[in-house]
Amino acid sequence: MSLGIGEPAPDFTLPDTAGEEHSLAGPAVVVFTCNHCPYALAWHDRIASAARDYPDVRFYAVNPNDAERYPRDSLEAMRQRVENEDWPMPYLRDESQEVARAFGANTTPDVFVLDADGRLRYRGAPDADHRDSSLKASWLREALDSVLAGEEVARPETDPIGCSVKWRR
Amino acid sequence: MTVELLWWEGCPSHPEALAELERVLCEEGVDAEVSCVEIEDDEQARRERFPGSPTIRIDGEDIVSPAAGDPFSLTCRVYRTRDGRFSPLPDPEDLREAIRSRAA
Numbered sequence: 001m002s003l004g005i006g007e008p009a010p011d012f013t014l015p016d017t018a019g020e021e022h023s024l025a026g027p028a029v030v031v032f033t034c035n036h037c038p039y040a041l042a043w044h045d046r047i048a049s050a051a052r053d054y055p056d057v058r059f060y061a062v063n064p065n066d067a068e069r070y071p072r073d074s075l076e077a078m079r080q081r082v083e084n085e086d087w088p089m090p091y092l093r094d095e096s097q098e099v100a101r102a103f104g105a106n107t108t109p110d111v112f113v114l115d116a117d118g119r120l121r122y123r124g125a126p127d128a129d130h131r132d133s134s135l136k137a138s139w140l141r142e143a144l145d146s147v148l149a150g151e152e153v154a155r156p157e158t159d160p161i162g163c164s165v166k167w168r169r
Numbered sequence: 170m171t172v173e174l175l176w177w178e179g180c181p182s183h184p185e186a187l188a189e190l191e192r193v194l195c196e197e198g199v200d201a202e203v204s205c206v207e208i209e210d211d212e213q214a215r216r217e218r219f220p221g222s223p224t225i226r227i228d229g230e231d232i233v234s235p236a237a238g239d240p241f242s243l244t245c246r247v248y249r250t251r252d253g254r255f256s257p258l259p260d261p262e263d264l265r266e267a268i269r270s271r272a273a
Binding site: 036037038039041042044069070071130131133161162163164 | 179180181182211240242243244245246247248254255256257
């Protein structure tokens, strides 16, 4: 079951790549993402740009993938990526996969926009085309603009496109 | 010329990969049937030396050499386009070049 539009998001506290814990607080963007998926990588810079452009919104990148079967998603691989790149948001490890399950995340990336009360206002893809960087995560930005203005999100749901979340067997 | 598309259902890119492959084959005037091979488990991935979905082989050779040390497993393959972007599909020009070199 996925979180429905208007429903309160489940609370979480997850460690980042340095071991510091981060708890959910709205308004927020929770992006389930990873290292090994080409869709997640293609959209990463656009999501990171949005994080820089919305300093009043907390962005959380959450990697829920089974790192035993997908070693490129290990905590060490996540740490290396954060060290080598400029991340404007914490990269969190969902080792138990409980957060991904509670949100109903299906893919990487899978974007959830929460308002100040922690209610889901947008869920889906960052924008319409992973190949077109000029789109600049427009669906995510439209949702954030509406949430911050206290307005209804015109397009509250889109189909998340990406690699399946790699659940433990 | 034998043309194979190896794919795994956990990646949504294979329909687009097949369409792209058939388009470039047609544009290059190559009359070759694409053999689609679904990879269903890790054992088959290892046996087929499958570095991720989609993988395109022409006459048995991968059109883009996989990175050394990458495991053979059920995963989505990360390609780089010629302008350096990450992509779930090979650059169409890499595909075209591989087809031309075999067709020559």
